[in-house]
Amino acid sequence: MLQLYSYFRSSAAYRVRIALALKGLDYQVVPVHLLRHGGEQFGEDYRRRNPEGLVPALAEGERVLTQSLAIMEYLDETHGPASLLPADAPGRARVRALALHVACDIHPLNNLRVLRWLAHQLKIEQSVRDDWYRHWVELGFRALEAQLQSPATGRCCHGDEPGLADCCLVPQVYNARRYDVDLSAFPTIARIAAHCESLPAFQAAHPDAQPDAE
Amino acid sequence: MLQLYSYFRSSAAYRVRIALALKGLDYQVVPVHLLRHGGEQFGEDYRRRNPEGLVPALAEGERVLTQSLAIMEYLDETHGPASLLPADAPGRARVRALALHVACDIHPLNNLRVLRWLAHQLKIEQSVRDDWYRHWVELGFRALEAQLQSPATGRCCHGDEPGLADCCLVPQVYNARRYDVDLSAFPTIARIAAHCESLPAFQAAHPDAQPDAE
CATH class of the missing domain: 3.40.30.10 (Glutaredoxin)
Known part of the structure; x- marks a missing residue:
């Protein structure tokens, strides 16, 4: 198991x-x-x-x-x-790039250890830390939204079936909402996230559905 | 081309x-x-x-x-x-994890746009920005050094031939040196980097060998 x-x-x-x-x-x-x-x-x-x-x-x-x-x-x-990556090499490169965009260029700047370092070592106050959070999400989402303006995008990041990029995007959207990022500026991201969140696999994986949820 | x-x-x-x-x-x-x-x-x-x-x-x-x-x-x-990834799935997972360790957990915190944000928006002074830089490199290298204590490690990160993980490690070591990170605490990382740097492919890719080098 x-x-x-x-x-x-x-x-x-x-x-x-x-x-x-x-x-x-x-x-x-x-x-x-x-x-x-x-x-x-x-x-x-x-x-x-x-x-x-x-x-x-x-x-x-x-x-x-x-x-x-x-x-x-x-x-x-x-x-x-x-099933998480397309069968063709250019498609795989596109999906991996979208996933890495979230995993390398947005999330690492905003995870717990970084926010704590800003608070405790650099003595950055809460409202400025929140600005930091939103800045990197919005900067990343702007570029991601542009990259999704492609005929390769479907109901999901790449075609109509969810894959590696959607696995990364949906948790990032969840986090963005927690920090009150306005998603209306990113209609494609919002649309893909809403579609994915309607699927059973994404619902089973949601933080609120976990045994350790609080 | x-x-x-x-x-x-x-x-x-x-x-x-x-x-x-x-x-x-x-x-x-x-x-x-x-x-x-x-x-x-x-x-x-x-x-x-x-x-x-x-x-x-x-x-x-x-x-x-x-x-x-x-x-x-x-x-x-x-x-x-x-040639950049091993033939076996567990080996590929190990090499990708080592590469991602650098690409997701060390480098994004220390790239130009982040250091600029610390300087201009958060008004963090140079010496504290340098501490920030070294902190994330040293934290990441400590864990990477531990992960490299494995029979799978050879002259390179995985066996004796360079691959995806070495492509990520060597530039990170180059950057760490620029910020005076003491590499003696990371003997395996230092040994692998020194070996790779002796190879023609790594020498051709070095910043100093580039047409736009200053």
Whole structure:
């Protein structure tokens, strides 16, 4: 049985939960609470599995995989027919680029450890931290919205079936809403997110549907 | 002929230059100066190719690819025998995770646009910005060093031949040196970087060897 070390609100864990659900794979959630006990992700037990002290990690028997995008590619390569990436190389490059756009250029600037560093080390006040958050999301979403103005975009980021890019986009939209980012400036992103969120796999992966949800 | 929109010091462009050289592919460098003219990456001409306004982008005929990792995967899938990723799925997952560790968890916090935001919007002084830089590199390198303590590590990140992870690691080490990060705490990273830097492909891709080097 696959085991996913997850925190309900972690954007990266949310991505992998969507991928697991899209592929119809059973898995057990092992909650890693990012805020309790000084952060369970920093505990010795979890660090043995993932020295980075970040969620998610995926255990399959003795094997432990880290990095959400690497985990999703692995699942797609090894569990059932490939479905998260298109069959053609240019299509795969497009989908990976959209996914990486979120995973490299938006999310890393806004995750918990960075917001904490801004607060505690740099003494940046809450309202300015919120501006920081929105700035990187809006900058990234503007470019992403432009990249989605393509005949390759369908009901989802690439065609009509959800894939790797949608697994990254939907958690980022969820986070953007939490920070009151106005999505009306990004109609394609909003439309794709709304469609994906209507699908059972995305609903099963939603933070509120997790065993560790608060 | 492949065209790489590149800036000599861009870490992400450096990655792709290494991959192109490892695969023995000819390409033309189209310099995009990140500092001149208010940043040529923000010009209308470049933005048409990459709405993100980040380098690199790779043009192959009419096709323009963005995101360094997506570009490298595409090159490996379409140009000659695959050589940047191992043949086995667990190996691929490991190499991708190491590459993403650099590309998602270290580099995005330290690139030009973030350092500028810290300086101009948050009025963070130079010495504190340098601390920020070193903090994320050292945090990331500590975890990466731990992950490299594996029988799968050889002269390179995965075995003895350079691949996707090394394409990401070497530019990050180059950047770390520029910010006086003490690499003696990361002996495996330093050893792998030194080995890779002795190889012709890595030398050809080095910032100092670029037509736009200053």
